[in-house]
Amino acid sequence: MSSDIVTIVSTWYGAETAGGAEHAARQLALALSARGVPVEVWSTTARDLVAPTTAYYPEGTSWDAGIKVVRYAVEALAPDAQFPHYVNQFDTLMRIIRECAPSAQELRTVARLAYSSDLLRAIAQHQAGRRFLFVPYPLPSSVFGSMLAPTRSYLLPCMHDEPYAYHALTRWQMRNARTILANSASERDFIVSQYDIPAERVALTRLGIELGVTGDGARFRHHYDIHGTMLFFAGRRDASKNMPLLMLYVQEYMIRRQRMLTLVLSGRDPLTLSRYQQRFIRDIGFVDEQTKADAFAACDVFVHAGTQESFAFVLMEAWLQQRPVLVNAECAVTTAATHESGGGLSFRDFPSFATALDILLATPTLATHMGVAGRAYVLANCQWQDVAARADVAIRGNA
Amino acid sequence: MTQSAQPIDVAAVVDALHARIAQHASTNAAHTDTSAELYDVYDALHEMELTRVISAHLPIVNTTVGGRVIGLLQKVTRRLLRWYINPIVEQQNMYNDAVMRTMREIVAAYEANPRPQPPASTSPVPDTVDSHNVHTIHATLADNEPPISAHTTALLALETVRATHQTVHAHWPLPVHQPLDHVANGIHKLQRMLLRWYINPIVEQINAHNRATQRAIQLLIHYITAKRLPAKRHE
Numbered sequence: 001m002s003s004d005i006v007t008i009v010s011t012w013y014g015a016e017t018a019g020g021a022e023h024a025a026r027q028l029a030l031a032l033s034a035r036g037v038p039v040e041v042w043s044t045t046a047r048d049l050v051a052p053t054t055a056y057y058p059e060g061t062s063w064d065a066g067i068k069v070v071r072y073a074v075e076a077l078a079p080d081a082q083f084p085h086y087v088n089q090f091d092t093l094m095r096i097i098r099e100c101a102p103s104a105q106e107l108r109t110v111a112r113l114a115y116s117s118d119l120l121r122a123i124a125q126h127q128a129g130r131r132f133l134f135v136p137y138p139l140p141s142s143v144f145g146s147m148l149a150p151t152r153s154y155l156l157p158c159m160h161d162e163p164y165a166y167h168a169l170t171r172w173q174m175r176n177a178r179t180i181l182a183n184s185a186s187e188r189d190f191i192v193s194q195y196d197i198p199a200e201r202v203a204l205t206r207l208g209i210e211l212g213v214t215g216d217g218a219r220f221r222h223h224y225d226i227h228g229t230m231l232f233f234a235g236r237r238d239a240s241k242n243m244p245l246l247m248l249y250v251q252e253y254m255i256r257r258q259r260m261l262t263l264v265l266s267g268r269d270p271l272t273l274s275r276y277q278q279r280f281i282r283d284i285g286f287v288d289e290q291t292k293a294d295a296f297a298a299c300d301v302f303v304h305a306g307t308q309e310s311f312a313f314v315l316m317e318a319w320l321q322q323r324p325v326l327v328n329a330e331c332a333v334t335t336a337a338t339h340e341s342g343g344g345l346s347f348r349d350f351p352s353f354a355t356a357l358d359i360l361l362a363t364p365t366l367a368t369h370m371g372v373a374g375r376a377y378v379l380a381n382c383q384w385q386d387v388a389a390r391a392d393v394a395i396r397g398n399a
Numbered sequence: 400m401t402q403s404a405q406p407i408d409v410a411a412v413v414d415a416l417h418a419r420i421a422q423h424a425s426t427n428a429a430h431t432d433t434s435a436e437l438y439d440v441y442d443a444l445h446e447m448e449l450t451r452v453i454s455a456h457l458p459i460v461n462t463t464v465g466g467r468v469i470g471l472l473q474k475v476t477r478r479l480l481r482w483y484i485n486p487i488v489e490q491q492n493m494y495n496d497a498v499m500r501t502m503r504e505i506v507a508a509y510e511a512n513p514r515p516q517p518p519a520s521t522s523p524v525p526d527t528v529d530s531h532n533v534h535t536i537h538a539t540l541a542d543n544e545p546p547i548s549a550h551t552t553a554l555l556a557l558e559t560v561r562a563t564h565q566t567v568h569a570h571w572p573l574p575v576h577q578p579l580d581h582v583a584n585g586i587h588k589l590q591r592m593l594l595r596w597y598i599n600p601i602v603e604q605i606n607a608h609n610r611a612t613q614r615a616i617q618l619l620i621h622y623i624t625a626k627r628l629p630a631k632r633h634e
Contacts, residue, residue, distance in 0.1 A: 080572050239559065248555050251624060252547055258518045258629040276621035279628065342530060345537055351544035355523075356537055362524040369530055 013043035021136035021158040031388035044074040052114040072118035081111035100168040115140035138164035183311035186332040203394035208384035215297030232299035234266040242305035296321035319374025343374025494564040508550035
């Protein structure tokens with residue numbers, strides 16, 4: 001049994017911070033704290049990926065829902081940086097980088113990610129009595145932080161099959177962390193096979209969601225003046241979530257079936273819609289949790305075309321409101337959850353996308369049945385207190 | 400560089416396509432002979448193909464003695480600046496290539512896509528579908544649904560390609576492969592500093608045109624697609 005402080009290190013953190021991994025970090029911090037685990041958060045002054053190096057929060061110590069948060073100054077990125085020069089001040093990092101021999105492309109990529117030298121220095125100097133949980137894996141605070149304190153490193157990587165996962169520095173990070181916390185069985189399997197590490201070093205802790213939110217679909221439709229069939233997606237509206245593909249498929253579906261739909265999108269990133277796209281896409285921007293829950297409740301189908309997920313909070317949130325989902329079969333995580341729960345269908349291409357929509361829209365009874373099955377799955381698997389208990393065991397060895 | 404400031408003029412192609420779209424919109428007849436209009440489009444595309452590659456290395460020909468001296472100086476100047484000029488021209492050529500391919504795919508997609516049909520009176524989904532057989536029925540229905548046009552998919556991919564290449568850079572990191580490169584890079588940096596008053600405004604104009612082209616192409620694709628959507632807003 002350890003009395004070490006669980007110190008969550010996340011480049012972006014806060015109630016106003018967008019992003020799945022950052023949301024997971026905050027909710028896990030709250031859940032661990034509620035369990036009585038001593039928790040601190042070390043972060044930077046930047047808010048989130050939308051403005052990655054812009055100071056938003058004040059530097060220094062603050063409190064967020066009873067949790068101590070220490071923020072270090074985020075630093076501006078050098079344009080055309082080829083190497084993360086700030087690592088020069090840490091002999092340990094230079095030695096490990098030489099050992100790993102990352103490619104020039106990899107170093108260039110890392111050099112262009114948000115960082116804080118002060119945060120790294122704090123990790124190097126103040127390790128005693130702490131166990132660091134780095135969230136997520138590819139940012140410099142995690143990559144270099146875990147190198148500075150390997151024996152005290154735990155990872156909540158939020159990983160999927162993407163270029164960062166193939167970095168030499170990531171391989172070192174994964175192989176040297178004490179324990180890795182996986183959000184799903186698919187993520188755990190990927191990590192074990194990708195880095196050839198013992199399965200017992202990857203704990204399937206999963207993630208939770210706020211279960212007490214009840215959406216009001218009628219209120220949402222009235223407020224946003226939405227009629228007819230509504231599809232919904234919440235998250236980044238860019239290529240990382242396969243948004244162009246989703247828009248193309250929805251458009252092709254409407255043409256073939258000669259049936260107009262409304263695709264409602266929610267997210268913080270800016271979205272410029274042409275007059276044509278405004279005929280069937282409705283951007284509601286970044287909304288509060290209640291409005292988002294209302295949108296889930298209002299939709300006929302929650303569509304998720306993304307392939308790079310380690311958990312997909314939004315899928316669980318859709319199921320909590322008993323709505324069926326349509327996910328991309330190329331994503332192992334969302335497809336496995338959908339099949340396991342019986343909460344929806346998956347598509348591999350346009351024909352399977354179109355016919356899945358046909359089925360879900362033509363048979364409301366079946367769609368409702370899927371939504372109910374999804375909700376049962378969420379209630380059984382996504383309780384934060386259960387997640388916190390599993391994470392506590394993985395990090396501190398406390399049952 | 401003078402030539403690199405003349406990126407593809409898509410106006411002719413766009414006008415031709417608009418004429419063709421207008422023709423389609425004004426006639427709902429089952430068959431319309433549009434071969435002449437289509438010929439014009441292909442003609443314009445052919446012209447684009449012929450002019451899309453910008454060369455930074457056109458022949459310098461002089462016949463007089465004085466002209467030969469000048470030609471030699473021009474060749475030396477070109478040689479000294481090719482590390483700077485050629486990458487800029489190559490970047491614009493990549494964008495031009497993406498635009499060229501996009502225009503071809505727009506026409507091909509327009510030709511390949513069938514005229515929208517009125518919706519079937521009955522749903523293809525059987526009444527018997529339930530949670531037990533839904534995956535089987537889904538797979539069967541999907542097998543009978545025609546795939547999306549390859550040209551339509553290509554247009555989606557080309558959107559990313561154009562976005563990647565639309566900004567031409569006049570300032571990139573100078574590589575170091577061997578110690579002597581430091582000397583060469585020092586000279587190059589000096590050259591770039593002395594010439595940026597001249598080159599940068601040209602590149603900025605190219606980029607402004609590329610941005611405008613990118614937006615025009617995207618809106619053109621949207622405009623063509625919008626014609627195929629149902630007129631009715633909601634069910």
